[in-house]
Amino acid sequence: MNSSRREFLKRSASTAVGAIILPQIIPSSALGLNGMTAPSDRIVMGSIGLGSQGTSNMKNFLKFKQVQWVAVCDVDKKHNQSAKAIVDKTYENTDCRAYGDFREFLEKEKLDAVCLSLPDHWHSIISVSCANKKLDIYGEKPLARSIREGQAISAAAHKNNIIWQTGSWQRSVENFHRGAQLVRNGRIGKVTHVEVGLPDGNRSIGTPAVMPVPAELDWEFWLGPALKVPYRGVSHWNWRWIQDYSGGQLTDWAGHHIDIAHWGLGFDETGPISVEGEGVFPREGIYNVAVEYDFTCAYKDGTTMRVANASRQKYGMGTVWYGDKGWLRVNRGDVIEASDPNILKEKISENEIQLYKSTDHFLNFLECIKSRKPTITPVDTALRSISVGLLGEIAMLTGQKIQWDPEKQEIVDNAMASRLLSRPYRQPWTIPTI
Amino acid sequence: MKKNILIISLLVSVLAIFSNCKEQRAYKALIITGQNNHNWQASSPVLKQLLDQTKLFTTDITETPAPGKDMSTFNPEFAKYDVVVLDYTGDAWPEKTKTAFVDYVKNGGGVVVYHAADNAFTDWKEYNEMIGLGGWGGRTEKDGPYVYFKDGKQVSDSTPGNGGSHGARHEFKVQLRNTEHPITKGLPSKWLHAEDELYSQLRGPAKNMEILATAFADTSKGGTGRDEPALFTITYGKGRIFHTTLGHCGNGDKNFPAMECAGFITTFQRGTEWAASSVVTQSVPVDFPNSASVVQWPEYKPLSLDEIVSEIEKYDVSKSRKYIYDLQNRLRSADGNPEVLLSYEKLMVKILESNIATIDAKKFVLRELSWMGSDYCISKLKKLETSDDLKDEVKFALTRLQPSK
Numbered sequence: 060m061n062s063s064r065r066e067f068l069k070r071s072a073s074t075a076v077g078a079i080i081l082p083q084i085i086p087s088s089a090l091g092l093n094g095m096t097a098p099s100d101r102i103v104m105g106s107i108g109l110g111s112q113g114t115s116n117m118k119n120f121l122k123f124k125q126v127q128w129v130a131v132c133d134v135d136k137k138h139n140q141s142a143k144a145i146v147d148k149t150y151e152n153t154d155c156r157a158y159g160d161f162r163e164f165l166e167k168e169k170l171d172a173v174c175l176s177l178p179d180h181w182h183s184i185i186s187v188s189c190a191n192k193k194l195d196i197y198g199e200k201p202l203a204r205s206i207r208e209g210q211a212i213s214a215a216a217h218k219n220n221i222i223w224q225t226g227s228w229q230r231s232v233e234n235f236h237r238g239a240q241l242v243r244n245g246r247i248g249k250v251t252h253v254e255v256g257l258p259d260g261n262r263s264i265g266t267p268a269v270m271p272v273p274a275e276l277d278w279e280f281w282l283g284p285a286l287k288v289p290y291r292g293v294s295h296w297n298w299r300w301i302q303d304y305s306g307g308q309l310t311d312w313a314g315h316h317i318d319i320a321h322w323g324l325g326f327d328e329t330g331p332i333s334v335e336g337e338g339v340f341p342r343e344g345i346y347n348v349a350v351e352y353d354f355t356c357a358y359k360d361g362t363t364m365r366v367a368n369a370s371r372q373k374y375g376m377g378t379v380w381y382g383d384k385g386w387l388r389v390n391r392g393d394v395i396e397a398s399d400p401n402i403l404k405e406k407i408s409e410n411e412i413q414l415y416k417s418t419d420h421f422l423n424f425l426e427c428i429k430s431r432k433p434t435i436t437p438v439d440t441a442l443r444s445i446s447v448g449l450l451g452e453i454a455m456l457t458g459q460k461i462q463w464d465p466e467k468q469e470i471v472d473n474a475m476a477s478r479l480l481s482r483p484y485r486q487p488w489t490i491p492t493i
Numbered sequence: 494m495k496k497n498i499l500i501i502s503l504l505v506s507v508l509a510i511f512s513n514c515k516e517q518r519a520y521k522a523l524i525i526t527g528q529n530n531h532n533w534q535a536s537s538p539v540l541k542q543l544l545d546q547t548k549l550f551t552t553d554i555t556e557t558p559a560p561g562k563d564m565s566t567f568n569p570e571f572a573k574y575d576v577v578v579l580d581y582t583g584d585a586w587p588e589k590t591k592t593a594f595v596d597y598v599k600n601g602g603g604v605v606v607y608h609a610a611d612n613a614f615t616d617w618k619e620y621n622e623m624i625g626l627g628g629w630g631g632r633t634e635k636d637g638p639y640v641y642f643k644d645g646k647q648v649s650d651s652t653p654g655n656g657g658s659h660g661a662r663h664e665f666k667v668q669l670r671n672t673e674h675p676i677t678k679g680l681p682s683k684w685l686h687a688e689d690e691l692y693s694q695l696r697g698p699a700k701n702m703e704i705l706a707t708a709f710a711d712t713s714k715g716g717t718g719r720d721e722p723a724l725f726t727i728t729y730g731k732g733r734i735f736h737t738t739l740g741h742c743g744n745g746d747k748n749f750p751a752m753e754c755a756g757f758i759t760t761f762q763r764g765t766e767w768a769a770s771s772v773v774t775q776s777v778p779v780d781f782p783n784s785a786s787v788v789q790w791p792e793y794k795p796l797s798l799d800e801i802v803s804e805i806e807k808y809d810v811s812k813s814r815k816y817i818y819d820l821q822n823r824l825r826s827a828d829g830n831p832e833v834l835l836s837y838e839k840l841m842v843k844i845l846e847s848n849i850a851t852i853d854a855k856k857f858v859l860r861e862l863s864w865m866g867s868d869y870c871i872s873k874l875k876k877l878e879t880s881d882d883l884k885d886e887v888k889f890a891l892t893r894l895q896p897s898k
Binding site: 268287337341343345388458461472475479485486 | 589747783809811812813818820823824826827828829834856863864865885886888889892893894896
């Protein structure tokens with residue numbers, strides 16, 4: 060116990076924490092943390108959803124000695140087996156428990172926090188269930204499959220006063236932070252337009268034949284609130300190409316490059332006032348999300364943001380802010396570039412806007428669990444980011460220009476489009492009362 | 494006596510049928526083909542079908558003698574026609590045929606230059622004035638400037654070089670440069686064209702020429718990096734010429750996506766009517782493509798709503814969604830207009846109530862109704878609430894249509 064606690068302090072000390080600007084000052088940061096009230100020495104965690112992303116997230120958490128992983132939960136027994144093996148190997152024991160039903164998992168386990176890496180159509184019910192148990196949540200992006208579900212998750216997180224971290228990890232990476240900070244502090248002048256490039260759509264696989272459900276998979280539970288369909292071999296990971304479970308690359312990546320665009324604009328607490336555009340949906344095969352998408356959002360201050368699949372974008376993937384003094388682009392692979400290289404050399408002085416600094420997305424969550432301060436990607440930021448993607452999807456599905464009230468977070472004067480703000484659930488599933 | 498009356502009345506009705514036909518078919522069109530570096534055997538019947546199905550044209554096809562054969566017999570009666578469609582590139586025509594053709598156009602005849610017809614007759618001065626721009630066939634700066642768009646403006650470029658090129662076939666956007674011309678009025682300002690050759694570096698006299706639409710020849714596809722003319726008109730004497738570079742129909746190809754493209758078909762039909770008459774009376778089809786999606790008409794014609802409905806009734810998830818896609822596109826292009834949507838809603842309810850429609854078709858309808866349905870469908874949906882096959886989807890739709898307070 061003692062050794063892990065020391066380990067924790069050491070690790071925290073070498074990393075920027077919350078609003079602390081100069082992490083090099085080791086003693087003060089360590090003391091600062093020491094003085095905070097911790098719920099316990101160890102953060103007891105488990106995870107629901109252990110496909111590739113869930114496993115990767117869990118492995119990232121397991122690196123931290125202040126975490127104690129006690130249980131895993133997935134509707135696929137093979138996922139559970141391999142996840143439990145990873146946990147057991149880490150602790151050199153066989154203690155990790157595995158569950159097929161998240162309700163039983165939540166009932167039996169005494170946890171501080173959970174890591175959720177689920178298909179989008181399960182986000183709302185499980186996130187709210189966890190929040191109602193007062194568990195702090197690391198939840199994958201996008202926040203939810205629909206805006207109403209996202210609003211419910213936000214309400215549950217606030218009501219239960221939990222710490223929420225979204226898997227929008229780009230905010231914890233230096234080039235994105237630097238780019239957003241330069242833009243936010245006017246280094247390209249007043250921003251008038253943003254271009255966001257997200258991945259191109261999938262290739263069709265046609266319609267595979269109905270096939271027996273693998274013995275390890277609880278297909279009925281996997282579908283859960285979504286409409287019942289026979290099993291055709293499409294579940295893990297590839298769920299993101301089917302509208303019942305996902306909005307495709309658009310909603311999958313809204314929590315990355317749209318999220319970063321908002322950060323640089325200072326729009327974490329607002330949204331567009333109108334969204335219009337077009338999508339190309341496949342004519343063949345089981346996959347039915349937009350394979351191409353191209354829509355433009357207008358914000359109250361006149362800023363516009365175009366979101367399109369990468370091959371429609373001049374610069375491909377990433378976020379490009381255009382200001383009246385130049386442009387600045389960020390993308391994965393440490394890409395940060397600008398119309399004038401001198402922009403990138405600019406210093407940000409102490410009395411300018413300091414964007415939240417984190418250098419490790421998982422550690423940021425763990426530290427906020429202790430400190431009870433907001434994470435770098437709290438629930439409402441995630442809601443604003445995915446709302447752009449989901450409103451774009453609604454504009455494409457209805458063929459209509461959508462007017463949006465970013466304060467009330469409601470579609471204005473369009474009953475038809477408003478219906479697409481939510482997804483009805485199949486019985487017996489409902490979002491738990493918050 | 495009775496017999497005579499019968500014969501007379503029969504005669505009258507036959508005459509009436511004839512005269513009706515004449516009223517329906519306003520124009521006579523002649524397609525000239527028989528030689529081409531493209532698959533003219535495939536393309537020319539399609540062009541005839543496209544014109545005939547507008548019910549505006551009676552279309553004949555005439556074939557020249559084969560390459561190298563005696564051309565002296567080739568002498569169509571141009572004057573009988575309102576419009577001549579050229580699907581020809583090959584041997585020179587006899588002088589008297591050329592003269593007759595020039596006279597026909599000078600006197601107000603219409604001409605449509607289709608795709609590789611602009612490869613023909615490099616050395617025939619009048620022909621090149623009619624087509625405005627041409628390519629290949631040894632065309633160089635001696636034949637006229639390159640014409641294209643740069644930075645939104647038309648450029649006439651006398652740089653020396655060969656006329657005519659294209660990169661790899663691909664889907665590309667066609668952008669209107671004149672939205673007020675009868676041929677283009679009412680079309681979206683940009684639309685995605687099916688896989689085709691993007692004709693580039695055309696050059697020619699370009700006199701009395703008006704560019705209606707261009708296509709950007711992306712260098713990544715081996716293009717010029719310019720906005721190249723795709724649709725244009727020329728006036729020659731009193732004659733009107735419509736030139737479309739679109740619609741490649743390749744030798745040895747099994748499919749002709751460019752010719753199936755709703756954008757090609759619609760502009761060809763409208764352009765031919767304009768060349769024949771200077772006006773366009775055809776309406777723009779509801780499923781005309783936008784810049785996001787290619788729309789192809791596999792039988793070279795748009796589907797009627799009844800056809801779409803009967804195809805959707807047969808839908809199962811292992812089949813193509815193209816008919817469903819068509820209906821979805823119509824719902825989207827209604828732009829929230831409640832009257833238009835109600836007319837579709839009624840058809841969709843018919844599918845729900847149909848004894849022959851598949852369960853998958855009904856499930857599709859229920860999902861769409863969930864967002865665009867009105868009160869009209871709610872009572873009909875309630876009758877299906879206990880259906881074993883559909884109850885989940887019915888509940889899904891009703892939950893959206895009747896949100897709880």
